[in-house]
Amino acid sequence: MLTAVCEDGPLTLTALSGTTGLTPPTLLRTLRLMRDEGFVVQDEDRKWHATILVWRLGCAVNDSIGLHRITDRVLRELAEVIDETVVYATFENGWLTYSGQAEPDKPVRTHIPLGGHYGPLETRTGHAVLAWLTRAEVDKIIEAQATTAYTPHARKALYQELLDVALRGYASGTGDRWPGVWGAAAPVFNHRGQPVGAVGVSIPTGGVPDNGEAIAAKVSAAAQQLTVELGGPAERPASPLLAAAVHRRGPARAR
Structure with missing residues (x-):
C-alpha cells in the first residue's frame, strides 16, 4: 500500500x-x-x-546504505565474473563523471581515472545513456559539446547507432578517446525511469573480444541490478528515441 x-x-x-x-x-x-x-x-x-x-x-x-557502497559492491561482483575493469559513470547536466571502478587482479588491464569528466558523445557509457534520452535532449548535447561539426550524415549515423543500442540494451565497440580499448556499457535508471548513469567495462584489445556479447550481457544485467537496488524499475524502461522511431517509420523499418 x-x-x-x-x-x-x-x-x-x-x-x-x-x-x-x-x-x-x-x-x-x-x-x-x-x-x-x-x-x-x-x-x-x-x-x-x-x-x-x-x-x-x-x-x-x-x-546508511550509501550509494557508493552499493555501486562498489555491484562493480566488484561484475569484475570478479568477467575479470576485466568495470566502471560506473554518473550522468548529470549532460556530462559523465566516472565515480566508481573495480579492477581485476592481473597485470594487463585498463585503468579509468575516477573523477574524469567526459561528454557522452565520445564514450560507450555515454552512448548507453544517450539511447534513453529524447531526440531534443540528444540534439542539445550535440550542439553544446560536439568538438567537430556534425554533418547531417554524421547526425543520422549517431541516431541510428543509438537506436541499435536501445534495441540491444547496451552500447559496445571502440572509440577515439581510448584507442585499442573495447568497451560495453548499459544504462542505470532512477525511480522515474530516467537514465542517471551507466555501468561499463573496458578491455585492452585490438578488436571485439570473442566473448564480447556474453560480457555485454553481464554488464547489462549488472546495470539492471544496480537500477533495482537504487530504487529504479524492475524492467528496463522503453527508450524515447526508439518509441519515436517506431511511431515515425513503423515497427519493421525502425528495427
Whole structure:
C-alpha cells in the first residue's frame, strides 16, 4: 500500500483498491493507521498521498546504505565474473563523471581515472545513456559539446547507432578517446525511469573480444541490478528515441 501511494499517488480509495487488489475496507483501516503514524495523509479531494516523513526515511536509508557502497559492491561482483575493469559513470547536466571502478587482479588491464569528466558523445557509457534520452535532449548535447561539426550524415549515423543500442540494451565497440580499448556499457535508471548513469567495462584489445556479447550481457544485467537496488524499475524502461522511431517509420523499418 505504501509503495502504491508513493509511486502512483495521490490516489482515491477506489484507485488504490484497483492498484493493490485490496478491498476498500481493508485499505481504509490500514491507511488510517499509517496516517496516525505520519506516513500518509488524505487531501480535501479524498486522495491519499505519502508525507515528507517517507522522504526523510528514504534519505536516512540512503545515507546508511550509501550509494557508493552499493555501486562498489555491484562493480566488484561484475569484475570478479568477467575479470576485466568495470566502471560506473554518473550522468548529470549532460556530462559523465566516472565515480566508481573495480579492477581485476592481473597485470594487463585498463585503468579509468575516477573523477574524469567526459561528454557522452565520445564514450560507450555515454552512448548507453544517450539511447534513453529524447531526440531534443540528444540534439542539445550535440550542439553544446560536439568538438567537430556534425554533418547531417554524421547526425543520422549517431541516431541510428543509438537506436541499435536501445534495441540491444547496451552500447559496445571502440572509440577515439581510448584507442585499442573495447568497451560495453548499459544504462542505470532512477525511480522515474530516467537514465542517471551507466555501468561499463573496458578491455585492452585490438578488436571485439570473442566473448564480447556474453560480457555485454553481464554488464547489462549488472546495470539492471544496480537500477533495482537504487530504487529504479524492475524492467528496463522503453527508450524515447526508439518509441519515436517506431511511431515515425513503423515497427519493421525502425528495427
